[in-house]
Amino acid sequence: MTDEIALSMEGLSKRFRTSGGWNIAVDHLSLQVRRGETYGLIGPDGAGKTTTIRLLLGLLSRTEGKSSILGFDSMNDVYEIRERVGYIAQQFVLPADLTVMENMSFFANIQGVTREEQKNHIPELLAFAGLTDFTDRLAGQLSGGMKKKLALACSLIHEPQVVMLDEPTLGVDPVSRREFWNLLGNLRAEHGLTIFVCTPYMDEAERCTQIGLIYEGKLIASDTPNQIKHLVAGELLELTPSRFVPAQELMTGLEGVLEVQTYGEKLHVFVDQANRRMAQIEAALKAEGITDEGIRPIEVRMEEAFISLIRRQTNTEMKPAPEIALKGRV
């Protein structure tokens, strides 16, 4: 892994004019991705992930700011970028009436890969994607997971240095999702490829070396997955109270409690110090006649971190914060 920058954005913004005024899809995004990194841009639907990818590739024109891939400007050096970057769009559809092999040749020809290069390269890519035994199968008859692998193989046909993947695992089952990410891991380990991937799946963050959390067009945090989990102050406790809503309200008002998140029939409570607060919480529940199946400290996962970071962001913008309002009531 070198320190060379593969992707760069500085104050990148995109506004769309709508009937009601302006919609800010991407709001002053600044980040850099080094070569060989797997960078995951993670956020819910409508957060601005797809717009960001399209801006980087020069498929959309930016309203403000700068962006470049491998030093080439997204808006001015579109052809240089296309030669060096692979891309799978979100609702990417392979020609269904072409076989796996025909799809590979089709994309190779579009990218100007010579016949000679194709001869070596296509079998390699098919082997990599585990599609060697399916070369004659129509793309339309492949399973969802195999289609994604074929799309990945096609995006690599011109030996790009960077691949941009827009929600490549959407609608794919867990088994195929795992296989797809293992392929991305191989690309990193064996070819040092830089991967930029957008996903709504929080657990996929763990497969990236760097991640950015994006919400309503803004980058909320950008760091390694571990560091992001440490951005959230406090330690996490999990409990299953017998009476949910009263327990939730009780927790919110307790000393040392930083944040309360619901988790199905459980409560996730961020506290300043787990050891110190556990007994205190148990006593408070008992005093209210609420029983609990056992309070325990748990690790913060990406999802808890994301929810907490989004909440803190929106709370600083919108006063009064819901937590404070609740405390007042209790």
Next chain:
Amino acid sequence: MNQLNHIDNQNINSAQPPIIVEGLTKSFGDFMAVDHVSFSVKAGDVFGWLGPNGAGKTTTIRMLLGLIKPTSGSASVLGFDPVTQTKTMQAHVGYMSQQFTLYNELTARENIQFYGRVYGLERDELAKRQAEILQMAGLVGRENVLTSQLSGGWKQRLALGCAIVHRPQVVFLDEPTAGVDPISRRDFWGLIYAMTKKGVTVLVTTHYMDEAELCQRVGFISGGRLVAMDSPSQLKRTHMRGQVLEINVTDPEKAVRILKSAQQSHKIPLDEVALYGAQIHAVLPDAEEYKESIRNILLQKNIQVNTLERIEPTLEDVFISSVT
């Protein structure tokens, strides 16, 4: 509640589990979509029905809803037979599909009214339910917004509201949270558990393994067969083939290449070895037994092992181990 519903409620046998499936089978020609599946779901439970695409999840739900007939075996939902008592059963069952079958050109309120009338709710009851559902979905103040203008989370809660407008006792949710942001997903699961506290039984399918962790029990279906069924924590103890080792090294990209060749030459019996961000996860029969040899193989190639520890498998690890 109208007279018909009232009589039916008395017929519901509350002593037996609300969902019982026995040897349920559906074949399409030679293809066994669902292959002798048996399970039951207790009243007030949230049951996760998980499997890869094409494993038979939706076919199972469609049989339980009485939309298709089983080839053999039987099912009982609230004591009703989905095949012979379809209409009666459907009056007590809610169904929400992945597509959120809402009318985009109707307002939130109009959607609730539409579904209420489809289910034959009387005027007073419908007015009451409408208020309750708008409250539940957080749509108070947005009653008259066109559904097409609502964000994913609101649409999802509205779709749930429409699916339960007739106060069903069993609710089927088919991938209800696809494409919804994490905060809305949490809220949605809060609503699910609020329903179960009132005795509603929920069967849910999802591709999000972290959501499956929220279910009280889960069943894994693969190739039409039920391969495992238990609570998530119990499945992690009983159904994980092998153990998961997390390896922290100086150069993970190089280390994973070395471990892969060790896997191929059978030096170490690794079921799986893959990059997880800056770490490597390896699945192997006995983590303790092979720790030293892994450390040595890497050290020979000048790779420093910082940490090497056995971690608890995720439900996804267990799922993949069970269905592949």
